[in-house]
Amino acid sequence: MNAIYILTGVGVLSLLSEILNFKKYIVWLAVLGLVATLVFTVADWGTSIRYFNDMVYFDNYAVAFSALLAGVGLLWLLLSKRFFESNYHVTDYTALVVFALVGAVLMVSFSNMVVLFIGIEIISLSMYVMAGSRKNDLLSNEAALKYFLLGSFATGFLLFGIALVYGASGSFYLAEIAQYSATMQPPVFYYTGIVLIFIALAFKVSAVPFHFWAPDVYQGAPVSVTSYMATIVKTAAFAAFFRLFYTAFAGNSDVWWLALSIITVLTLAVGNIIAVQQTNAKRLLAYSSLAHAGYLLMALMILNSYSAGAILYYAASYSLATLLSFFVLDKVNEHTKTNDIGGFKGLYKKSPLLAFVLVLSLLSLAGIPPMAGFFAKYYLFAAALKSGLLWLVITGVVASLISIIYYFKVVAAAFSQPDETEVTPIPVPAFQKVVIVLMALGLIALGILPNLVFGLI
Numbered sequence: 001m002n003a004i005y006i007l008t009g010v011g012v013l014s015l016l017s018e019i020l021n022f023k024k025y026i027v028w029l030a031v032l033g034l035v036a037t038l039v040f041t042v043a044d045w046g047t048s049i050r051y052f053n054d055m056v057y058f059d060n061y062a063v064a065f066s067a068l069l070a071g072v073g074l075l076w077l078l079l080s081k082r083f084f085e086s087n088y089h090v091t092d093y094t095a096l097v098v099f100a101l102v103g104a105v106l107m108v109s110f111s112n113m114v115v116l117f118i119g120i121e122i123i124s125l126s127m128y129v130m131a132g133s134r135k136n137d138l139l140s141n142e143a144a145l146k147y148f149l150l151g152s153f154a155t156g157f158l159l160f161g162i163a164l165v166y167g168a169s170g171s172f173y174l175a176e177i178a179q180y181s182a183t184m185q186p187p188v189f190y191y192t193g194i195v196l197i198f199i200a201l202a203f204k205v206s207a208v209p210f211h212f213w214a215p216d217v218y219q220g221a222p223v224s225v226t227s228y229m230a231t232i233v234k235t236a237a238f239a240a241f242f243r244l245f246y247t248a249f250a251g252n253s254d255v256w257w258l259a260l261s262i263i264t265v266l267t268l269a270v271g272n273i274i275a276v277q278q279t280n281a282k283r284l285l286a287y288s289s290l291a292h293a294g295y296l297l298m299a300l301m302i303l304n305s306y307s308a309g310a311i312l313y314y315a316a317s318y319s320l321a322t323l324l325s326f327f328v329l330d331k332v333n334e335h336t337k338t339n340d341i342g343g344f345k346g347l348y349k350k351s352p353l354l355a356f357v358l359v360l361s362l363l364s365l366a367g368i369p370p371m372a373g374f375f376a377k378y379y380l381f382a383a384a385l386k387s388g389l390l391w392l393v394i395t396g397v398v399a400s401l402i403s404i405i406y407y408f409k410v411v412a413a414a415f416s417q418p419d420e421t422e423v424t425p426i427p428v429p430a431f432q433k434v435v436i437v438l439m440a441l442g443l444i445a446l447g448i449l450p451n452l453v454f455g456l457i
Contacts, residue, residue, distance in 0.1 A: 001051050001058050001109075002040035003066045006033060007102045014095035026094050027077065027084050033098065034074040041067045054173065055112035062109035064312055064457050065239045069104045072231050072319045073097070076224070078435045079327045082334065083224035093133060097228070100126035104236035108243065113162045113172045116240060120158065120204065123233060124151040130228070131221040143220025146213040150203060158200035164193025174248040181251050191255045197244070198256050204237040205293050208266040218286030223333060226282065227326035230289045231319040238296045238311055246303055253303065260301055264392070268294035268399040275406045281329055282339040284406055285322070288365060291403060292318055298380050298392060306383040313379060313446075313454040317364060317372030320443050324361035324436060328354045335426045341410055346418020351426040353433060355414045357440045362407040364443050367400045372446035379454060 010033030017026040041063055048059045058066075077097070084090050103122030110116040128151065132144025166172055168190035169180040180186070199210065206214040218226045249256065271291030278284035296314055299307045328347075329339065331354055336343040348355040364373035377400060381393045428436075446453060 001049065001056065002044060003037050003070060003105045004056075004102055006037045006040060007070075007098050007105065009033070010037075011095045011098040011102065014091050014098060017094075018091045023091055026091055027081075030094050030098055031074065031077050034070055034077065034101075037070040037101075038067060038074065041070055050111070052115075055115045056106070056109050057111035058109050061239075061243065061308055061457050062105075065108035065235065065315075066105045068312065068316055068319070069101060069108070069232060069235060072235065072323065073101050075320075075323055075435065075439060076228055076231065079323060079432060080224040080227075081429065081432065082330060083222060093130065096126040096130055100130075100228070100232065104232055107236040107240040110240070110243070111174050111247075113165070113174070113244075116244065117158060117162065119236075119240070121155070123236060124155075127151075127225075127229060127233060130225045131217060133225065134222055137220075139220035140222065141220075143217045147217045147221075150210075150213055150217070154200045154203035156200075157196045157203070161193040161196030161198075161200060164189045164196065166193075168193070174244065177248040178251060181249075186252075191252065194249055194252055194255055195259070198259065201237065201241045201244070202263060205234060205241060205296070206290055207263050207293055207297060208270045208290065209263075211267070211270070211290055214290065215283055215286040218289065219280065219283050219339075223282065223326055223330040223339075226286070227323055230285070230322050230326070234289070234293065234296075235315040235319060238293075238300075238315065242300055242303075242307060242311055245300060246307070250303060257301065260297065261392075264294055264297040264301055265395055267291070267297060268395055272399045272402040272406075276402065278406065279341055280339050281332075281341050281344065281410060284341070284410070285325060285329070288403070288406070289322070291399060292365070294399065295377060295380055295396065298384060298396060301389070301392065302380075302383045302387050304383065304387065306379070306386070308457045309454045310376075310379045310383055312457060313372075313450060314376040316453050317376045317443065317446055320439050320446070321361040321364040321371075321373060324357050324439055324443075325365065327432075327436060328358040328361070331426050331428065335424070341413050344410055344413040345416050346420075346423060347414040347426075349418055349423045351428065353428065353436070354426060357436045358414055359411055360440045360443055362411055364447075366404050366407040368404075370444065370447040372443050372450070375447055375450040375454075379450070 014026050017023050044063045050057050100123045103119045106119030128148045131147045132140050134140035168186050169177045203210045271287050275284050275287035299310045332343050333339055364371035367373045367377045384392045
């Protein structure tokens, strides 16, 4: 709960910083705020306290995901220096970034569906504005509009679904809903409500076929905003998805499990196959993000005691690798003014460090050992095998093999000869060099010691 208090305070401070004339320090104050959030969140470990009339429940699941969100948010701030330098409204965007984290923390700690709705709306409203932060860029405006429309569809389905479930069970609380469906014979509209909530959350995680504008949003939004969507938003959405269906609707899995199976397979197939055809690196990473949503959906299908740990570990390894790959893309874009894969040509000569971290991050995303991404997929496949889902494991393995094709297209470009005879180095600030090296080492460390995260919850 300390996470919500501190993040809200930092957000309000950001809004006041221009009036109180400390605007130039606000990003670093936000960094300090996220460090404090991380420390106080970890201190909540093992407390399991309920707040706001039991509507928010900070158990170890909420604490672990809140700490992950705060950590990823902190790294994102440190790597997004260019985003804030290129925006006049620094204070507004800093506030939006922090308030989005407040919504994310609510999404991982709710025990009442009203709080889930509030959390989703807080993070969504912030992201609509950030996606359109380049006001003079048509693609950025298009991204904001499409993200807003996707979010509006999700909100409509979510509210209607919550209303139907409440109409049948008489409660917004997850535990009471679970008890109701276990002891009573729910009417048909209760199951309709579950399906509508399921569709709303499928929109939020960009699962196929609810993904249709997601790649356009990823491509049109500024690179830093896209990396924020692909990490913070996706982690919060999957943590909320699992918490809701594991706690309240696990007993009704016969209603949604088949639909989830079809969506999982489609998401794995569409994300990976279309990614192979991309020549734009930003769009390639967007489809790659869809594919990784498919792997996380596998954890929801399994829905056993391993699922929570598997989602946490997968989200941690995926977030680290994604932040690194988008950071390199941003640097290449700044240097070459293009997001095409061709812009990576000769990267190893322009910046050996960027080429190094790019390779490590893509190896992890592809699931190559000993990187963290390999064990993230291994744990999912092992849990699926324990549940007797061999066909799901085969689907996941085939999807992973396809993903190697498009990740290695970028690696090959980075280590090919540059077009120009005179190679201009790509500058990287010293503190960002330290951050990306530590993140790259973190990817390796997570791979060598996976139980540090997997066994937490």
